[in-house]
Structure formats: C-alpha cells, structure tokens
Amino acid sequence: MLTIHTAELLVTGPTGPGSAPLPGGAVLVEGDRIARVGPYEELAAAYPHARSRHWPGVLTPGLLVRGGDELLERTYYPDDPYEITELGADPITGAEALADLKMTEARWGNSARRGTQKLLARGVVALAGRITVPSVRTAVSRSGLAILPPAPYEGPAALDPFAGRDAAEQAFHGVLEPGAPARFAAFAVAGPAQLLEQGPTTCVATVIGGRLLHRRR
Known part of the structure; x- marks a missing residue:
C-alpha cells in the first residue's frame, strides 16, 4: 500500500x-x-x-539515541500500574538499587520493552550501544529500533536524543x-x-x- x-x-x-x-x-x-x-x-x-x-x-x-545499553540494560522501568505504588514511576538506576530488585533476564526483557516504547514515543528509530542481554536484544529487535555501534556521549545516558546536542539535526x-x-x-x-x-x-x-x-x- x-x-x-x-x-x-x-x-x-x-x-x-x-x-x-x-x-x-x-x-x-x-x-x-x-x-x-x-x-x-x-x-x-x-x-x-x-x-x-x-x-x-x-x-x-x-532520531538516534546514544547510550542504549545504559538505558536498557542498566536502567529499570517500573511496570505501570502494577509496580508504581511500590517502586514509583521514575526509572531506577544504580548497582545497589538494581540489586535490590533481584533482576532476572526475563525481567530485564520486560523492562526493555517498556523502555523501547518510551523511545518510540520520542521519535527514536535507532539506538547506539552494545546490547548483550539476549532478552533485551529481543525486545529491541521486536520494537523495530535499529541497533548501532556505541557512540561517545557525555554524562549519563538519557531518553532525550537531544541531550548534549547543539542542534536537533545532530540527532x-x-x-x-x-x-x-x-x-x-x-x-x-x-x-x-x-x-x-x-x-x-x-x-x-x-x-x-x-x-x-x-x-x-
């Protein structure tokens, strides 16, 4: 069509x-x-x-977002509405906080699926990063997002593709x-x-x- x-x-x-x-x-x-x-x-x-x-x-x-591995393999997105009361709505980062969640590969995959939806809602079509967790890679593949080699960026990774950019066209x-x-x-x-x-x-x-x-x- x-x-x-x-x-x-x-x-x-x-x-x-x-x-x-x-x-x-x-x-x-x-x-x-x-x-x-x-x-x-x-x-x-x-x-x-x-x-x-x-x-x-x-x-x-x-748009291209950098730090895809940090966003999807080292950030947990609580399941709305089931986990919001206990964990809050904000993404969870940090080794200690993630250890408390007792993350499994399946849970990482579900979190990545929610993360990719957030990226699509921001006009993202590709992410740069080294995705190594199989369930996360599957979630990204099913979302339609392209995976590109890691690209340099400053500061923490952000869902905002314009973070650290001087012009929108750079993303x-x-x-x-x-x-x-x-x-x-x-x-x-x-x-x-x-x-x-x-x-x-x-x-x-x-x-x-x-x-x-x-x-x-």
Whole structure:
C-alpha cells in the first residue's frame, strides 16, 4: 500500500545546499522504503489512491539515541500500574538499587520493552550501544529500533536524543530521500530550532519500516 505522510514543514535531513526545509512537504512510502519526496499536492495528484496521513508541525528523519545499553540494560522501568505504588514511576538506576530488585533476564526483557516504547514515543528509530542481554536484544529487535555501534556521549545516558546536542539535526538518523528506509517522525513544533527547545516529547508519530509504531493519542 502507498501512504503519503505530510506535515506543515518537511525537513529531509541536516540543512545545507539542496536540503532546505519544504513547507507542506511530504514523503510517499511504498513498503518499507521512501518512494518519492516533494510537495504534498504534487504527490497526492500523482498518487490519488494513496492513503494520506497529515501530521501537525514538522516531519523529520527519526532520531538516534546514544547510550542504549545504559538505558536498557542498566536502567529499570517500573511496570505501570502494577509496580508504581511500590517502586514509583521514575526509572531506577544504580548497582545497589538494581540489586535490590533481584533482576532476572526475563525481567530485564520486560523492562526493555517498556523502555523501547518510551523511545518510540520520542521519535527514536535507532539506538547506539552494545546490547548483550539476549532478552533485551529481543525486545529491541521486536520494537523495530535499529541497533548501532556505541557512540561517545557525555554524562549519563538519557531518553532525550537531544541531550548534549547543539542542534536537533545532530540527532537525525539518516535522510528522507527516494530509496531510503521509511523511518521518520513527526513533532508538534514549528521547526528544528523549536524541536531542540521543546524536546522529543512533542512527538506525535514515529514510523519505522513504513509502519506507524507510535501515534500520540
């Protein structure tokens, strides 16, 4: 099935010659790839039977988060609502606190599944890190997130892909162009500068492999 995704502003990648943001731009997705990029009116006229999804704000490449192993193998995400009363809602880190939880591989896998949902809700499509726990790796694989080699970062790992970044574009993973994997996100902000300022929780949709894996209700 052909699907056209459009927003008030399309940012295909880091800004530069030939990659200026396109107001009213859109991407045409066929299967797990981007087939065409251009103005929405042009794509809609050329493919009248394609399904259209209109998102508020800006459509950008999906985001890359660093420290994936720290986020998913050394951070526990309590199960809402079952564990919130006892453990609280905040992620749990630190060797002593994790030891008190008596973590098993199965429990790590369940925590990682909840962690990947938090990442998808922030427009993340890939994580950098050395994932070694089999159940965690399975959870990441099933989520659709790509696993990349570790990348340097300062301070503790954060669910926010913009942490330690000077520009939102620095967190983009890939570019939106014909033939590229269909992995992108939409954010309810005016543009990249506002995205960096307001953060990834403005995400309204995340697409990986042409599939809509997160949609804010």
